[in-house]
Amino acid sequence: MGTRYNLIAGDSVERLAALSDGLFAVAMTLLVLDLKLPAREGIATDGALLAALSALAPRVLVYLMSFLTLGIFWVGQQTQLSHFARCNRHVTWIHLLFLFAVSLMPFSTSLMAEFITLRAALLLYWLDILLLGALLAASWRYAMRARLVEPEVAASISRSVEQRIYIAQALYAFGAALCFVSTWWSIGFIILVQMIYVVGPRRGILSRI
Amino acid sequence: MGTRYNLIAGDSVERLAALSDGLFAVAMTLLVLDLKLPAREGIATDGALLAALSALAPRVLVYLMSFLTLGIFWVGQQTQLSHFARCNRHVTWIHLLFLFAVSLMPFSTSLMAEFITLRAALLLYWLDILLLGALLAASWRYAMRARLVEPEVAASISRSVEQRIYIAQALYAFGAALCFVSTWWSIGFIILVQMIYVVGPRRGILSRI
């Protein structure tokens, strides 16, 4: 009798990484399609153009925030995959669902940009982030259990990988909760948190989040 | 005299995989473009927004189904390519036609989402799935005949690769046939089958499909 299909399927870390890079690249670029050009009619001077563009500012802010979100999760996923010694169909599917949440990001972003003062739009956006975090956490826990990571590597980094996800999600949840004050507070707080992740301070309390 | 062109063309498994990853990534992300934002006019409260979004629910269902379809066929193609010891122009073209069927998926999906109660839309969607399955089966049979897979590997996995395709196609065909009861039955059944493929149960009868 032959080998069961499920034992040989989805075993390539490289192809999972390549699909992920492609999907992140498309999602990141589609975000900007949400930036619509101002209509040419009635715009004849530099001043009129700049005035029309300044009306796009909230969208640019939301767009930048989503680009950072995708960047942070791309780095997070890469960090996991680069420590996988091998791959199997189960972890592949966790990552495919993770990519599903990535592909929803341009929609979540447009929704929030269009309804920027509505709590429902912000909370749906946060749900997308929560889904991304939950799937990354699930991927790591599964990888530990199924020994997809070499044991000595796992021992030294496993805690920091999980902690990073939980702390980040706690901060995102707090940011989302701020929408009950104002959605602008939420957006401001989330961008602040993301800036810290982008800069990655090397010392002090912020280096530990 | 020089080597004939056809003998040296299309011999890179890596580039075929890279093109495939790119095309799947774009197709998966384009699916979501079908989710149109509700119009801003007349939506001023969280409740109104959620009501407008709930009208999108059937589209989200169809979109999720297509994402799973593409995921399943991506895993299936990856499983084949990762067992190819080499590649040639014939098998490359079978996969290019496979990618053609992949690129049709966003259109098939939009069509079904827009005309979700019409049997013709569901059957065209199924034809796309049938084409994907037929081309994967053709790729494997050709690869066996042309010895693109190492003989000892081929012996141990060939039957399970083929069986997986035929069983899946039989289930899809049954699901499609359910549209003569109702297209909703078809969609429900197909999503159920896909969930089983996603979860990949390790024991019991379901582990054998």
Add this chain to the structure above:
Amino acid sequence: MGTRYNLIAGDSVERLAALSDGLFAVAMTLLVLDLKLPAREGIATDGALLAALSALAPRVLVYLMSFLTLGIFWVGQQTQLSHFARCNRHVTWIHLLFLFAVSLMPFSTSLMAEFITLRAALLLYWLDILLLGALLAASWRYAMRARLVEPEVAASISRSVEQRIYIAQALYAFGAALCFVSTWWSIGFIILVQMIYVVGPRRGILSRI
């Protein structure tokens, strides 16, 4: 003094291949965006939907033709790159211009689909194919001169690579010229030629084109 910039730029065959795979993947998938869904109004039965879809048939034909065109040139470029022992900035730029012509393909295709009976649309489409062929030929000639291909490899395949391009371009030019009879003759002839390239007959006169 340091090394001149131009001597160290653009030296990665792998990244050129990856950019090309990405660009081809996007272009191939964008083609299908030209297939617009029929409007939902007035379509309530399977028959009405099939009738509305059959009006899309000429577009599907043009779309298939362009997918084959892109597939053929993707195989052609891959065949060249996989024989390059190294890369430099000059050949990289020839390929970037080649990718420019690839990125024009969705536009050329839409133009021809929209104005399918006008010779001007067909000839612009052919100009795009001519540009693709001319740049591939330029790439090979430059690679020979700059010894980017190992000499022993070059000796055995150089003639067949060049011949393939010239014969294909002669056939495309003949096909384009048929538009002075009718643009449909052109399209039919070009698809016929492409089918031969897809099938790649192993013997007889057709195996030599």
Add this chain to the structure above:
Amino acid sequence: MGTRYNLIAGDSVERLAALSDGLFAVAMTLLVLDLKLPAREGIATDGALLAALSALAPRVLVYLMSFLTLGIFWVGQQTQLSHFARCNRHVTWIHLLFLFAVSLMPFSTSLMAEFITLRAALLLYWLDILLLGALLAASWRYAMRARLVEPEVAASISRSVEQRIYIAQALYAFGAALCFVSTWWSIGFIILVQMIYVVGPRRGILSRI
């Protein structure tokens, strides 16, 4: 205690390159979506079609210019990455911000094409180029300081990599400043500079820019 997360994140040059290739590929292909087909109504002859298309000429020019811009920066980034012996989270984030500027390019391009006579549009386009250059320079300086490039390699090429960026940015700035004469002069000058970079003359004064 485990390894801190920031020490293990973002360490793959390969994945950064793959994400970049994907994002450049999408951005390059999206540029062309700005080329809108002429409306079918009222166009019944070859002459009418060519007349309608000739009205697109300024857009094609802008589009070609942006394709060259992206090509030049893609080569520039590739040249840096191919000399990195390793990668870390800081340099990864510099490149993610670089990719953000890349993803803005289709928007900047559309804006300039739509408002081609307005200085504000041209200067915003130039700001995007400036951002791309500044981030590439930052990436190189950081890589030198953090010893991501092998010391002996760094010694021989570091000056030419930096000089190339500064000279190019000086030329772009001069081109942008020409918009105070006319935006057409700016566009003409920038395309001229880009052509020199594409051709990459091997001797004379132009080989040094």
